Amino acid sequence: MTFEILPIGDGHTALSDEDAEGLIPTYLATRGELFEAEQRNIADALLRVAPTIDRLLDDSYLRKLHRSMFDQVWRWAGTYRVRETNIGIDPKEISTAVRNLVDDARTWIDSGEFPDDVAVRFHHRLVSIHAFPNGNGRHGRIYADCLAQAIGSTSFTWGYHLGMETEELRAWYLRALRIADRGNLEDLLLFARS
Ligand SMILES: Nc1ncnc2c1ncn2[C@@H]1O[C@H](COP(=O)(O)OP(=O)(O)OP(=O)(O)O)[C@@H](O)[C@H]1O
Numbered sequence: 001m002t003f004e005i006l007p008i009g010d011g012h013t014a015l016s017d018e019d020a021e022g023l024i025p026t027y028l029a030t031r032g033e034l035f036e037a038e039q040r041n042i043a044d045a046l047l048r049v050a051p052t053i054d055r056l057l058d059d060s061y062l063r064k065l066h067r068s069m070f071d072q073v074w075r076w077a078g079t080y081r082v083r084e085t086n087i088g089i090d091p092k093e094i095s096t097a098v099r100n101l102v103d104d105a106r107t108w109i110d111s112g113e114f115p116d117d118v119a120v121r122f123h124h125r126l127v128s129i130h131a132f133p134n135g136n137g138r139h140g141r142i143y144a145d146c147l148a149q150a151i152g153s154t155s156f157t158w159g160y161h162l163g164m165e166t167e168e169l170r171a172w173y174l175r176a177l178r179i180a181d182r183g184n185l186e187d188l189l190l191f192a193r194s
């Protein structure tokens with residue numbers, strides 16, 4: 001296996017050697033090919049997806065969706081991270097943190113918070129926990145889309161209409177996340193609807 005293909009760098013999870021061993025396809029030669037294999041897997045998984053709010057607020061479904069998005073590419077798809085990464089909380093605390101997050105989201109919904117506020121806050125908390133060895137950003141954005149739809153809003157556009165190249169778009173997204181890390185969700189909300 002070639003390690004150059006593995007995701008590294010700003011805002012990406014650096015995979016440990018053990019997690020990198022979980023790569024299933026043997027034909028991937030570049031990072032671009034890995035990304036394409038993951039995209040095919042995700043597109044397949046999403047054909048079957050329209051979860052209800054009760055499913056989305058069940059932490060076992062949260063793992064199940066990650067599994068179905070990445071199971072053709074990674075052996076650890078759908079299982080929580082067991083190693084420290086450059087982003088995210090202590091792996092021992094992940095399962096409790098995810099359960100607390102789905103419980104909190106139920107409270108936000110029951111107390112009448114706007115659907116977009118609920119979904120974007122959920123997204124930020126989830127990617128900050130960084131529950132999985134990789135794929136947290138993509139899983140978290142799709143989860144927010146599903147959540148928004150299930151509670152009466154629509155999928156987000158995540159900067160698509162800004163007309164930027166991928167790297168610039170990513171820089172904007174990461175900047176909005178870092179502002180959200182300091183407790184202000186406005187920029188992330190704006191970005192998600194741009
Ligand atoms: N400062 C931060 N605070 C919260 N979340 C962050 C921060 N920096 C990065 N992230 C999240 O981590 C994600 C990258 O993690 P990971 O590589 O597991 O996801 P991915 O789906 O493979 O990547 P990508 O989002 O680039 O497609 C980012 O997309 C973002 O959601």
Ligand SMILES: [Mg+2]
Nearest residue numbers: 007013134135
């Ligand atoms: Mg990644």
